[in-house]
Amino acid sequence: MLDKTAQRTESLRDWIGGPNRHLHGRDSSVALGELVRGTSLGGRLPDLADRSVLIATGDQLTAALALIELDGVARRMILCPPDISAAHLPRVIADADVDAVVTSGQIDAAGELGVRLHVVCHPAIAPMAMLSAERRDTEWLMFTSGTSGAPKMVVHTLAGLTGAIKRDATHETPVVWATFYDIRRYGGLQIFFRALIDGASLVLSSADEPVGDHLARLGARGVTHISGTPSHWRRVLMSPQARAMAPAYVRLSGEIADQTVLDNLAAMYPQARVGHAYASTEAGVGFDVNDGRAGFPASLIGRLPSGVELKVEDGTLRMRSNRTALHYIGPGAPALAADDGFVDTGDLVELRDGRYYFIGRRNGVINVGGLKVNPEEVEAVINRHPQVRMSLVRARKNPITGALVVADVVLRAEAGPAQVDALTGEILQLCRDDLPKHKVPAAIRVVPSLAVAASGKLARQSA
Amino acid sequence: MTTKLTILAEMRKVAEEQAKKLAPLSDDLVLLDSGLDSLCFAVLVARLEDKLGLDPFTAADDVAFPVTLGDFVKVYDRAA
Numbered sequence: 001m002l003d004k005t006a007q008r009t010e011s012l013r014d015w016i017g018g019p020n021r022h023l024h025g026r027d028s029s030v031a032l033g034e035l036v037r038g039t040s041l042g043g044r045l046p047d048l049a050d051r052s053v054l055i056a057t058g059d060q061l062t063a064a065l066a067l068i069e070l071d072g073v074a075r076r077m078i079l080c081p082p083d084i085s086a087a088h089l090p091r092v093i094a095d096a097d098v099d100a101v102v103t104s105g106q107i108d109a110a111g112e113l114g115v116r117l118h119v120v121c122h123p124a125i126a127p128m129a130m131l132s133a134e135r136r137d138t139e140w141l142m143f144t145s146g147t148s149g150a151p152k153m154v155v156h157t158l159a160g161l162t163g164a165i166k167r168d169a170t171h172e173t174p175v176v177w178a179t180f181y182d183i184r185r186y187g188g189l190q191i192f193f194r195a196l197i198d199g200a201s202l203v204l205s206s207a208d209e210p211v212g213d214h215l216a217r218l219g220a221r222g223v224t225h226i227s228g229t230p231s232h233w234r235r236v237l238m239s240p241q242a243r244a245m246a247p248a249y250v251r252l253s254g255e256i257a258d259q260t261v262l263d264n265l266a267a268m269y270p271q272a273r274v275g276h277a278y279a280s281t282e283a284g285v286g287f288d289v290n291d292g293r294a295g296f297p298a299s300l301i302g303r304l305p306s307g308v309e310l311k312v313e314d315g316t317l318r319m320r321s322n323r324t325a326l327h328y329i330g331p332g333a334p335a336l337a338a339d340d341g342f343v344d345t346g347d348l349v350e351l352r353d354g355r356y357y358f359i360g361r362r363n364g365v366i367n368v369g370g371l372k373v374n375p376e377e378v379e380a381v382i383n384r385h386p387q388v389r390m391s392l393v394r395a396r397k398n399p400i401t402g403a404l405v406v407a408d409v410v411l412r413a414e415a416g417p418a419q420v421d422a423l424t425g426e427i428l429q430l431c432r433d434d435l436p437k438h439k440v441p442a443a444i445r446v447v448p449s450l451a452v453a454a455s456g457k458l459a460r461q462s463a
Numbered sequence: 464m465t466t467k468l469t470i471l472a473e474m475r476k477v478a479e480e481q482a483k484k485l486a487p488l489s490d491d492l493v494l495l496d497s498g499l500d501s502l503c504f505a506v507l508v509a510r511l512e513d514k515l516g517l518d519p520f521t522a523a524d525d526v527a528f529p530v531t532l533g534d535f536v537k538v539y540d541r542a543a
Contacts, residue, residue: 211495231501237528239495259524267527369501399520400505437481442506443513 011072011135011158015196020174024221025061026206028123038125040065041102045073045128048119050136051100052076054093056084056113058106060183060204062121064192066102071158072135074100078153081143081184082207083436088151089113095330096141096153141329142186144281154282154325154336162193163323164285164306175200178218180228180236182207186281187254187370191227200225212241219244227251227277230261231369231401237264252276254370255402256358259294266292282336283343284323286310295357311342316362317349318342360395360403364460368438369401375460378405378441381434385427387411392450392458393441407441410450420446466543467536469514470507474499477507490533497532517542 013036021032030040039045040062053074057063063079070077078096092098093115100117101109109118140156177195181188183204195202203221205214215236218226226247228236233252236242250265250272257276265274278286278296286308289296303309308321320342327336337343346363349356366373375393382391389410395403407427415423424444431440451459464472471488474497478485483498499507512518519542520526526542529535 212493234528235495235501238530240493240530260520260526263524264528369505396509397521398505398509399518400508401501404505404509438502442509 011138012068012196013072015199016068018199020201021199022201023061023064024201024203024217025059025123026204026209026217028061030061030065030123030125032201034125035065035068037127037129039069039128040121040123040125041069041119042122043126043128044119045069047117048100048102049073050075051117052078052097053100053102054078054080054096054098054113054115055102056080056089056107056109057102057104057121059104060188060206061123062104063184064202064204065123065125066121067192070102071138074138075136076139076141078141079143079184079189082182084143084151086112091330092151092153142189142281142325144186152333153329155327155329156284156325160284160323160325161189162197163321164279164308165190165194165197167197167199173224175225176203176221176223177201178203178205178221178223178226180205180214180226180232181254181370186279187227187229190253190279190285194225198225211235211239212244215239215241215244219246223247225249225251227253229254229370230257231255233261233265234400237261237268242268247272250274253279255367257294258399260399262292262294278317280319280343280345280347282325283319283345284321284325286317286319286321286345293355295352295355298351298354298356301356309342312349312351312356313342313344315348315350317345317347317356319345364394366393366395366403366405368403368405371436371438373405373439375405378407378431378435378439381431382407382409382427382441382444385423385430387413387415387423388427390450390458392460394460396442401438404442405439406443406445408445408447408450410448411446415446466515466539470511470536470539473507473510473514477503477510481506488532490531490536492532493530494532494535511539515539515543 016032016035023030051074053070055063055066055077098115101113101115102119102121103109105120109115141153143151144154175198177191177200179188179191183189183192203218203223223245224247230252247269250269262274275288275290277288287300301310311318324343325336346361348359348362350359364375378393379391382388389412392408393405396406398404427444481503485498486492486496519538522542529538
């Protein structure tokens with residue numbers, strides 16, 4: 001059987017040695033070597049030992065520094081993605097038993113979060129003696145998109161999170177990794193680990209940086225390996241600065257990589273290996289596809305040399321490995337894996353000519369440029385309009401962001417065309433007031449009725 | 464209306480809806496400098512599919528990603 005606990009031997013600090021390695025933020029850089037005998041936490045690491053620490057920094061660089069220092073010391077680290085709603089935090093703090101918060105000083109943790117131990121993380125490293133305390137296995141808690149709108153947390157170990165990463169010793173020149181992801185999301189975190197394990201530097205993204213400036217910065221730092229979602233890459237392909245960098249490896253993940261984006265990247269970066277990867281926050285890293293084609297060969301079904309096992313059941317991809325998350329957290333949390341240890345990824349696949357292609361999500365979750373949208377959450381907002389009887393939110397395929405959110409709405413009473421225009425305007429306004437912009441329907445269609453399945457639930461299209 | 468005029472009209476509409484400030488529209492305008500973000504372009508391409516009955520980016524695998532507004536219009540003209 002798979003043993004998920006007995007393989008932990010290292011912590012992040014073991015991977016920061018070596019000369020000329022940096023974490024590059026947009027405005028400042030940190031030499032990783034300084035952290036070997038230094039602190040970004042003002043020397044307060046001993047206070048955080050054995051605690052459940054919420055990492056809620058305003059930027060990626062300080063989050064990275066806090067992770068390096070706290071891994072092996074804290075009991076738990078809860079890594080907050082940048083867009084987590086403040087309304088969800090009290091439940092996160094309760095469910096994860098949080099008793100300390102690390103921020104970059106942007107919030108008053110005691111006042112706003114009610115957590116008394118608050119440590120501020122700075123990109124200026126101060127010297128510190130090595131912590132003599134014994135290393136422990138730190139639990140890594142990541143957020144995943146649940147089905148009901150509220151974020152769910154899954155528990156990982158460092159060994160599980162990094163199990164798929166093999167140090168690549170074949171590089172003749174120093175490796176410089178970069179990712180368009182935020183490293184506080186699963187896809188970005190994987191690249192953070194890769195950079196550390198590869199002995200490389202890492203160039204971080206910054207949310208509001210113009211694409212052209214970002215590409216110029218990636219070029220100036222000599223980026224050799226870089227990852228992003230297909231949506232990130234489409235933005236790059238639309239930039240006159242795309243050739244400001246000349247990567248040797250281009251990686252896509254987090255969304256369905258279609259043939260168009262793969263071909264365009266191969267043409268833009270003829271010197272680069274272009275590959276797409278499959279992973280999920282729950283199921284962990286699955287596999288890489290490096291043949292330049294969308295989808296994956298059916299021959300991957302079964303047991304891979306990496307130890308990952310794949311199968312397709314009821315149309316969705318299932319994965320079993322020692323890199324899947326351990327379990328969900330919080331009261332009433334569902335089981336993560338089936339009895340046989342396989343995690344249902346919820347990703348629907350279709351077999352065509354010996355190759356599987358991803359066609360969408362079974363539970364209706366919509367992936368807009370790598371950001372997940374739960375239809376029920378949007379429907380709940382739409383249904384608040386007094387004239388709406390019911391609504392169905394679904395995905396519409398899109399070549400720029402992979403998918404867009406659209407809504408079908410049944411009104412309580414028949415309405416003329418002018419009335420329909422006014423009502424859809426009001427419904428959209430409701431959505432804009434209450435939802436992040438990627439969740440706001442791009443189109444609202446008034447329909448006479450919606451199909452209801454035998455279960456009494458709305459019939460959701462599977463893709 | 465020509466394809467180009469339809470595209471320009473829809474760009475203005477999307478910018479207004481998404482509260483974006485649109486740069487002056489010329490053929491050599493770099494799309495990423497237009498004031499529209501990825502989500503705006505996604506909405507624009509969907510609207511144009513409804514108006515023109517055509518999504519040239521999905522219809523063919525070998526379409527190149529447009530950099531300027533002129534490129535963008537050309538992709539539609541060529542596919543029409």
